[in-house]
Amino acid sequence: MLVVELDGKPTLDQLVCGSTVDARGDTDDDAAGAGDTGIDVVHLSAADALDEYLRDHGFGRIAKRLNKTGVIDMVGTAAPGIDDVVVLGKIKQYERSGSYDLVVVDGPAAGHAITFLTSAAGLANAVRGGPVKTQSDDVLELLADEARCQVVLVTLPETTPVNEVIETAFALEEEVGVRLGPVVVNAVDVGVALPAPEAGAAAVEPLPADDADLLLAAAAFRRSRRQMEHDELARLTRELPLAQVHLGARPVAGLLAEDIEALVDDVFGAPDDPRASAGG
Amino acid sequence: MADFATLIDDAEVIVCCGSGGVGKTTTAAVLGLEAARTGRRVVVVTIDPARRLADALGLADGLAAEPQRIDLAGSPGVAASGELWAMMLDTEATFDGLVHRFAEDERQVERILSNPLYRNMAGAMSGTQEYMAAETLHALHGDDRFDLVVVDTPPSRNALDFLEAPGVLARFLDHRAFKLLMLPTKTGLKVLGSAAQPLLKAIGRIVGSDVLADSVAFFQAFSGMESGFHDRADEVVALIRAPETSFVVVAAPRHDAIDEAVWFAEQLVEQGVGVRAAVINRMQPAFGVGSAGDAAGETAAASDPVVAALWANVAELRTLREQEQAVISPLVDIAGADAVATLPLLDSDVHDLDGLWTIAAHLFRDADPISPSG
Numbered sequence: 001m002l003v004v005e006l007d008g009k010p011t012l013d014q015l016v017c018g019s020t021v022d023a024r025g026d027t028d029d030d031a032a033g034a035g036d037t038g039i040d041v042v043h044l045s046a047a048d049a050l051d052e053y054l055r056d057h058g059f060g061r062i063a064k065r066l067n068k069t070g071v072i073d074m075v076g077t078a079a080p081g082i083d084d085v086v087v088l089g090k091i092k093q094y095e096r097s098g099s100y101d102l103v104v105v106d107g108p109a110a111g112h113a114i115t116f117l118t119s120a121a122g123l124a125n126a127v128r129g130g131p132v133k134t135q136s137d138d139v140l141e142l143l144a145d146e147a148r149c150q151v152v153l154v155t156l157p158e159t160t161p162v163n164e165v166i167e168t169a170f171a172l173e174e175e176v177g178v179r180l181g182p183v184v185v186n187a188v189d190v191g192v193a194l195p196a197p198e199a200g201a202a203a204v205e206p207l208p209a210d211d212a213d214l215l216l217a218a219a220a221f222r223r224s225r226r227q228m229e230h231d232e233l234a235r236l237t238r239e240l241p242l243a244q245v246h247l248g249a250r251p252v253a254g255l256l257a258e259d260i261e262a263l264v265d266d267v268f269g270a271p272d273d274p275r276a277s278a279g280g
Numbered sequence: 281m282a283d284f285a286t287l288i289d290d291a292e293v294i295v296c297c298g299s300g301g302v303g304k305t306t307t308a309a310v311l312g313l314e315a316a317r318t319g320r321r322v323v324v325v326t327i328d329p330a331r332r333l334a335d336a337l338g339l340a341d342g343l344a345a346e347p348q349r350i351d352l353a354g355s356p357g358v359a360a361s362g363e364l365w366a367m368m369l370d371t372e373a374t375f376d377g378l379v380h381r382f383a384e385d386e387r388q389v390e391r392i393l394s395n396p397l398y399r400n401m402a403g404a405m406s407g408t409q410e411y412m413a414a415e416t417l418h419a420l421h422g423d424d425r426f427d428l429v430v431v432d433t434p435p436s437r438n439a440l441d442f443l444e445a446p447g448v449l450a451r452f453l454d455h456r457a458f459k460l461l462m463l464p465t466k467t468g469l470k471v472l473g474s475a476a477q478p479l480l481k482a483i484g485r486i487v488g489s490d491v492l493a494d495s496v497a498f499f500q501a502f503s504g505m506e507s508g509f510h511d512r513a514d515e516v517v518a519l520i521r522a523p524e525t526s527f528v529v530v531a532a533p534r535h536d537a538i539d540e541a542v543w544f545a546e547q548l549v550e551q552g553v554g555v556r557a558a559v560i561n562r563m564q565p566a567f568g569v570g571s572a573g574d575a576a577g578e579t580a581a582a583s584d585p586v587v588a589a590l591w592a593n594v595a596e597l598r599t600l601r602e603q604e605q606a607v608i609s610p611l612v613d614i615a616g617a618d619a620v621a622t623l624p625l626l627d628s629d630v631h632d633l634d635g636l637w638t639i640a641a642h643l644f645r646d647a648d649p650i651s652p653s654g
Contacts, residue, residue, distance in 0.1 A: 011536050109300055109435075159629050160332060192592040203586035211578075214568035215590040221565065222593055224627035251596060253603040254535035 001102040002040045002094055006087065012106060013041050015260050040100075044090055046083035053086040057131050081119030082132060088120060088139040095148065107151075113168055117143065117151075117176045146179040154184045155236070157229040166240050182243035185233065189226050190248035194219050283619045284644055287557055288315040291526040293421055293429045293519065294556075297442065298530035299540045300435030303561035303623075305333055306630060306639065307530045308432040312364055313633075314640045315428050316352060319359030323347050323420050325431040327369045327413055336632055337366055345370035347425070355633060365426065374412040375402040382508030388501065397498040409434045410445035418516045440547055443520060446513040526556035531611060533563050533604035533622070538611050545614045558615040559643070560608055564601040565624040572598035 005012045016039050095103050108116050120143065124136035142149050151172060155165035165183060172178055195203065200219050204212035236244065248266055250259045287294065288311055296308045305328040312324035326333060326343065334342045337350050347365040352358045376393060383389040392398050401408060413431060420429045433442050519525060527548055531541035538560075545555045575595035582588040612620050623642050630636060 009536070163331075191596045192589055194593055195586045195589055199586055200590055203584050204590065207587070210568070215587070215594060218567040218594045218597055219590055221567075221627050222597065225625075228628065251599045251603070253533055253600065253607040254537075 001038065001104065002042060002100040004091055004094070004103060004105040005041060005043045006045075006106060006108060015255065015257055016041060042094075044087055046087055049086040049090050050083050053089070081115070081123045084116045084119035085123050085132070085136055085139060088116075088142075089135045092138055092142050095142065114171045114175065117172060117178060121176070143176055143178045150179045150181040152181040152184060153242075154186060156186055157188055157232045157236075159228075159232060162232045162236050166236070169240055169242065180242055182245045183236070183240065184245045184247060185236070186247050187249040188233075188246045189222075189229055191222075191251075194223060194226075197223070283557055284311075284314075284621060287311075287526055287528070288318065288320070288428070290524075291428060291556070292524035293417060294431070294526050294528060295417075295442070295520070296430070296432045296528050296530050296559075297544060298435075299537060299544075302530050302532040302537055302541075303559075304328075304432040304435075304530045306636070307528070307559050307561065308430045309333060309337065309366070310636055310639045310643060311528070312366075312428075312430045313636050314644050315430070316362040316364040317355075317358045317640075319361040320428045321361070321363040321365075321426050322428045322430060323365040323367065323423075323426045325367055325369055325413070325416055325420065325429065327409065327432060327434050332629075332631065333366075336630055336636055337364075338633060339366070343368035345373055347420075352633075355637065369409070369413055369416055371409050371412045372402045374416055375408065378415065378509070378512070379505075382505045382512070384504055388504075391497075391501040395494060395498045395501060397494045398501075407441060407445045410442045414442065414446045414516045414520060415512075418519050421519060440551070443517070443551060443553065446516040446520075521551075521553055527553060529555050529558045529611070529615065531558065531560050531608075533560050533608050535607045538607055542610050542614055545611065549614070555615050555619070557619040557621070558611055560611065560620065560622045562625040563604055563608075563622040564597055566601060567594050567597055570598070572596075572602055 003012060003016060091103060091105055094100060107113055120136045120139035123132060124140060127133045127136070153165050153169055155161045169180060169183070173180065194200070197220070200216060204215050207215070233244075233246075245267060247263050250262065252259060255263075294308075294311055296304045296311070298304050305326050308324050308326060312322045315322045331342065337343075339348060339350070343366060345368060347367040350364040350366055352362070352364055379392050379398075380389055383392065410433065413433060417429055417431050420426055529541050529545050529548075531537050541558065545558070548555050572595050575591050575598055579588050579591040579595055582591055608620075608622070621643050623639055626635075626638065628635075630639065
């Protein structure tokens with residue numbers, strides 16, 4: 001399978017430990033650990049994809065006479081969305097190449113996700129013919145085909161992310177018509193079970209006052225955070241009729257590859273522990 | 281924390297920067313609120329259309345593109361001279377304003393504003409939002425109503441986007457492609473034929489000939505305005521780099537967010553701008569003085585299962601806090617321990633002025649002590 005990364009951060013390589021392919025599709029098999037996971041990672045940037053696209057369409061000689069960002073600024077401004085469409089076109093090319101069973105794209109954040117996925121529709125309307133029109137139509141076909149393409153929205157159990165994911169889901173449905181898969185809710189508190197406030201207060205009575213205070217303060221804080229999470233998850237269920245997959249919060253400040261494996265086991269069951277489905 | 285008090289006392293412009301979702305807007309609002317409390321006339325400019333901030337500031341109709349005065353009558357301890365204003369960045373209206381300023385006459389304004397390519401650029405060109413944020417900051421800095429401007433920047437991986445954005449249009453107009461397109465109006469079509477024709481043909485082949493016609497019209501419409509845009513961009517860049525402008529890096533206590541913030545800070549240092557202070561939002565609060573290991577020991581030793589569960593909770597919260605403290609140390613190193621404030625994760629969301637005051641109290645009077653070693 002192939003993971004496509006769009007924001008230029010190296011985080012993903014560290015998390016999946018796959019081999020990195022360059023944008024032309026050549027696998028760097030010399031990379032440490034390559035091939036172990038069967039996962040390839042590719043980083044696509046709009047500027048590189050557009051540059052490649054222009055070169056492939058006979059713009060190369062002209063492009064050489066101008067500075068690269070200048071041409072891209074100019075073409076990108078003249079036809080807004082073209083950079084997004086060439087990125088989507090490149091992804092479609094990976095999908096059609098037959099080299100991968102599954103292509104997973106780490107897409108842009110909420111606001112830009114809608115512009116990104118509507119770029120093809122906008123451009124297909126604006127341009128009457130030529131390679132850009134063909135490219136846009138191909139991308140629209142991919143997005144509309146439920147058998148080939150699904151969008152998985154990811155959020156956190158907090159007010160603003162839940163607002164954003166609800167808005168994004170409805171906008172994508174209306175403006176792109178793409179099939180939405182389950183919503184993934186990240187970092188749901190799955191820690192230790194807390195006693196009820198009264199039971200806690202009774203239990204700490206024999207303890208020194210300092211200990212009793214800190215135990216009750218920590219429990220009250222955790223309960224309050226959990227209540228917020230619970231309210232937000234309930235609102236998400238009420239306002240967005242999609243299945244939810246909950247991923248438990250890991251007790252770390254940022255995930256590592258081992259955390260990813262633990263999360264995979266949580267959702268799909270460990271190899272020797274065939275639990276079928278996720279929470280939610 | 282002394283450094284934050286000095287910051288809101290002497291800065292004329294404060295720029296909050298950092299990656300998305302780390303609390304830049306809230307931090308900007310809190311800095312503005314505290315500066316108003318100490319008697320300054322502050323305007324906070326946000327690029328974030330989030331309803332939550334407008335609600336927190338008591339603006340029932342949301343943030344507008346014009347500064348609105350925030351009612352601080354219900355907030356005790358605000359100096360008589362202190363004022364807080366808030367507004368939201370309107371990229372397109374700001375750009376239109378620049379066109380009005382530099383155009384020779386109304387006809388030129390009309391030609392530009394009605395050009396589809398201009399509308400695309402004002403609305404969507406990369407860097408336009410940063411450029412207009414900088415432009416707005418410059419305009420407000422010259423506005424007598426205010427003596428401090430606090431702005432949050434568009435979420436960006438690149439601190440340089442904000443520093444360089446004001447030059448974007450100037451560079452665009454300066455571009456060779458533009459010069460080639462401009463030639464026909466100056467020296468006749470013959471030159472266009474030899475120099476620009478292949479370029480125009482190629483662009484036309486990619487984007488279509490109607491789009492191309494708009495482009496030519498666009499560049500011709502801007503004729504004569506280049507130096508105006510250039511000089512203005514130079515002034516804006518000079519203000520951003522001036523000593524009265526301070527950059528505050530905002531981050532969350534996760535290793536990816538800290539990596540980004542450190543990278544941001546390094547770029548600012550490299551550019552000779554420097555980082556005045558850093559704010560790390562939403563740190564796990566401390567419960568007692570012991571370590572996570574101590575709490576785990578208590579859990580194992582407790583005979584009452586309820587007490588064991590309570591200690592296990594403390595152990596989990598302390599584990600996270602210890603991880604976070606280890607993760608933030610590179611940012612503390614680059615900004616200096618005195619210039620870094622950590623704000624605790626609160627037990628509820630910020631949804632009103634009281635919530636913002638709670639954060640201000642943490643930031644200015646009760647800041648979490650930093651242990652540079654983690």
